[in-house]
Amino acid sequence: MFAGKKACLLLAQAGLLAPVPPVAVSSPSVRCCALKMPSYKLTYFDIRGLAENARIFLAVAQQPYEDVRLSLTFGTPGDFSTIQRPEFDAMKAKGELDISLGKVPLLEVDGVKIGQSKAIERYLAKELGLAGSSPVEAAQVDQLGETVRDIKDAYQKVRGVQDEEAKKKGMEKWFAEDLPNWVKLAEKSLPAGPGPFMVGGKVSAADLLFYTLLLAPGGIFTVSSTVSRVLTVAIAASDLVFFL
Ligand SMILES: N[C@@H](CCC(=O)N[C@@H](CS)C(=O)NCC(=O)O)C(=O)O
Structure with missing residues (x-):
């Protein structure tokens, strides 16, 4: 059904x-x-x-x-x-x-x-002008979007475990180790740029996808680590969402 x-x-x-x-x-x-x-x-x-x-x-x-x-x-x-x-x-x-x-x-x-x-x-x-300012920037935005997809897929694998005990352990590990590691990897993958946004000098879909993943109210994760640029852009993006 x-x-x-x-x-x-x-x-x-x-x-x-x-x-x-x-x-x-x-x-x-x-x-x-x-x-x-x-x-x-x-x-x-x-x-x-x-x-x-x-x-x-x-x-x-x-x-x-x-x-x-x-x-x-x-x-x-x-x-x-x-x-x-x-x-x-x-x-x-x-x-x-x-x-x-x-x-x-x-x-x-x-x-x-x-x-x-x-x-x-x-x-x-x-x-809507959120896909970067050149074909290369568009690819960078896309790349970061695919990283968000990888993170979600990895999370869903843990969430989908049937055995309750194994799932509980998996979830603890996810939040303690896996997610922070993913965010660090994402951080290292960010292209060089003027900032504060991930790609080029303005907000793009990449920032907003990370914002939705990591910070949006009701979202999956709340990351409290000190990981810098990923969170900075996510926070910058959240300003755009909430001051509308
Ligand atoms: N690959 C599709 C999946 C769409 C999908 O599965 N949508 C679900 C809602 S999350 C749905 O419409 N389910 C109703 C149904 O299958 O009867 C996409 O990304 O849009």
Whole structure:
């Protein structure tokens, strides 16, 4: 019934089904040439999950968009066999999610549908000026985004362990050793640049992906180490998110 149930279960276990922190959308007047901007509609469940990065990109770029949040409720809390998502089911039954393989997120750009969260993120990063200022910077932004994906994959492997005792040990090790090591590796991988941002002299999707991973309220991790540049950019990015 819930084909993406396992992935979503992992997201839920990771705290990603927590209430979505409000990501403000600024007034259209902020944006010059608003008439030329495409209209964006982003459809996802009312959770952070696979749409939060896209929402944050849109918010930081002060890009107005239609933020469609489909309800997702549990008959019995935590029991995915009792999940209810009537709007999603109706959209799927009508074929409205065919482009995204019957799943969400789904982005519509002037009515043209785009599926797959990573494709949506990359498209928005380019369109919203968050993909670096040259092809090389774009590749650097992409590289750091893939590092974020590696970190999440590594975390989900630990979270997905069935044996409770082994999982408990794995989680302790994850937070005590693995995550700090990942962040150190990420730190060493940062390209040289004027700072404070990761790539070039301005905020990019890379900063925002690290922000969402490490610092966003309701996110997976809270890193309190002294690792410098990664956290500095994440904090700088968080200013952009919260002072909108
Ligand atoms: N690879 C896709 C995965 C999309 C996906 O699995 N979405 C889940 C929500 S986290 C979904 O729509 N599940 C509903 C279902 O499969 O019935 C992406 O990154 O967008």
